[in-house]
Amino acid sequence: MKEDQKNFVIFALLAALILFAWQPIMHWVFPQQPAATTKLVNGKSQPVPNPAADPTADSPSALRDRAAVLAETPRVVIDTPSVKGSINLKGARFDDLVLVKYDENISKNSPPIRLLSPTGAAGAYFAQIGWQGVGTQAPGADTVWQASAPRLTPTTPVTLTTTNATGQRFQIDLAVDEHYMFTIRQTVTNLGAAPVAVTPFALVSRSSRSTDVDQYVAHVGPVAVAASAANYINYGDVETAPKQFTTTGGWAGFADHYWLTAIVPDQKLPVSLQQRGTPAKTYQADYQLTQPINLAPGTKASYSSHFFAGAKEVKLLEDYQDKLGIDEFDRAIDWGWFGMIEQPIFYYLDWLFRLVGNFGVAIILLTITIRALLFPIAQKQFASMAKMRVLQPKMKALQERWKDDKPRQQQEIMKLYKEEKANPVAGCLPMLLQIPIMFALYKVLLLTIEMRHQPFVLWIKDLSAPDPATILNLFGYLNFTPPSFLAIGIVPVLLGVSMYYQMKLNPAPLDDMQKQIFAIMPWMLMFVMAPFAVGLQVYWITSNILTILQQRWLYSKHPALKEPLPKKDAPKKEVAVK
Structure with missing residues (x-):
């Protein structure tokens, strides 16, 4: 098989894997993707009722009206700033409790979350x-x-x-x-x-x-x-x-x-x-x-x-x-293996929220903090990338010289890295560090109730839910709901655009397959990230913008990264190879 055909097959398999295997992988590896809590109707934000917030809703075990069941037995009223309900004196049961500080949805007249219900009503849930x-x-x-x-x-x-x-x-x-x-x-x-x-x-x-x-x-x-x-x-x-x-x-x-x-x-x-x-x-x-x-x-x-x-x-x-x-x-709270990262992120994010009063702004400040901490590593990354770019002609010469002897080719390339004190993996370190941070932030946004129903700006009323401003139905002016894989909002589009411009600033790879992957990756990520919490997307967009600014500054410090590489079909010049 020719090299171009091989690259095309690999690219097609990668694309198919992302498109068809992503959802099953996400179901097991990542926390549950949040349900939308608002939607745009005629361009205006409206809350979406959440039947899952009430464990008694639509239950097949519904027998009688809850109020009627509660009235059948003598009770002691529970009245605190956080909970209200009653204790059933028949059996000494805690079987009637609502959480007055938490609503089912973000509408003004939303009922509070009901936690406990008596036997005889739907969704019985009690302590004795x-x-x-x-x-x-x-x-x-x-x-x-x-x-x-x-x-x-x-x-x-x-x-x-x-x-x-x-x-x-x-x-x-x-x-x-x-x-x-x-x-x-x-x-x-x-x-x-x-x-x-x-x-x-x-x-x-x-x-x-x-x-x-x-x-x-x-x-x-x-x-x-x-x-x-x-x-x-x-x-x-x-x-x-x-x-x-x-x-x-x-x-x-x-x-x-x-x-x-x-x-x-x-x-x-x-x-x-x-x-x-x-x-x-x-x-x-x-x-x-x-x-x-x-x-x-x-x-x-x-x-x-x-x-x-x-x-x-x-x-x-x-x-x-x-x-x-x-x-x-x-x-x-099931923090899991990343608890050592998630909990510090939560405490810092919660402190920022109390400082500025807006969770979206707190996420932006968190992103700036993380990028500042990673900046020394980013400097080393760009220095390594600059050195690798200078070595490209020598590497191409070695590949041509030993194209029929792959083990010797790898041996000579590794020898070149050692002599030039270059590390091809160093450029991946900041990206690798970002993966656990993003995963930890996503779990913080999803698992901690402190982030629930927190607004940001304009139509974004809940940072722990997806962007409700779907473009395909013209932000709610068209009376239909797009399928989930096409429910792309404004924020995911901004994510795709920011990712596109960030990748445009990266050195262009020599391999055509890599070019194709990098060209399509921002737009595939736009679809992949659309169902995720807006808060996570705000973090990623802010990180991309900071990366673009950082790259422009670091390019001025490493001009070798801006020099164009020789194309495949360009006339080859003799390059000395040790």
Whole structure:
């Protein structure tokens, strides 16, 4: 096969790989691409309803209206600056909770995120506190508790009590902070004539899977921390067999993309944690003490634990981990292998946001910072590229001289690199460093709730979602929705243009196949990046602009890079080769 034909085949295979294999690769390697939260209609931005934000929406298990179910049982009202809802006194269940600081979408009248719902309504999702008993009848799901007060607030705790027929008095002291953490103290007093044994437990139950998508590096589903190790479990894994852990310290619960429920046992006593599921796709996380508490007549014992139900706010999770001593509570966010890069990026980006008040501007400032840190490496890159360009004639001469002996050709070229102190890989270093930074930024934008629904300018109302200004339907003036692979917005086009001009400044490669790849790459990346978060595209566009300015300055320092290379068909001059 001739060289040109070979190059064409390679180019065609690369193009086909990018076009057809990109989406499957992205599904497993990258976090879930965000759904659009706004769209342009007649040139104006409008919010897009998000049914996935409500886990009870369109559920096949819908039985009765939620309000009617809530009215059927006596309740204690939950009222804090962050959550509102109620506790069901029948069974002592947390089964009604909304997050008042977070809305389903960005419209002004959007309802808040609903996290918990009662049994009997669609999408039942609740937590329950209780005991198992030996020699006594422990309270059950039908037990109606007596409450000391009608409202649970950060300043007014509530005590629930009940007494059984054999004289055991059960008590649950409840307190809540201004965020999402409930403190629970369970006490049993044995007023009977015989000894009893009780085992405290807690559980979280949900009647269906999360509507968020679980992916390789963005976990959604059961979570259990045991022995200081986070276990991210798939829903399907617990449908066939439960996952069990014996540990001192840790917790268990369910993680959605932005939300978390977690039962947290006493961190100093050994417990058995379990994650269970059924073929009917109902799920339960629970724990119980490994040893029962024995109570002689006239004695009592208490057990303390916590229940978290709320948003996975980075600093808040870390604060609970430190102040309450909850083992690895910050692992509720699946940072993954790049956590050491992602977390510093998050903290710096969050600091910049609080400084300037606009997340898009904060991303631009982050980009400038990263480019400034990489500038010394970029200088070395350009120096290496200049040296490689000067060596091109000698390399071509070696290739011609040893074209029939490839091993000798490579040997002579490596010898030339060594003699001239040139490193052909040095020019790739800044690009290689950018890959983990971009991946880390993308995970930060997708995983951390602090970036959710953050506006930038004009029509960009959510930096964690794709650009809604699709060109094909004239920004919403035409009444149709383009297919996803053609839903190209203004920001992706700006990305393609900036990439095109950046590549135009690079030295033109000698190989025709490489020229073809470089010519089409900006526009292929435009399509590839279109479904991604606008925030990531803002980072890349800013980085490209800074690269263009940097290249112009560095070209003035390395004029050899601007000298044209001899073409393939140009008359060859004798070049001395050592």
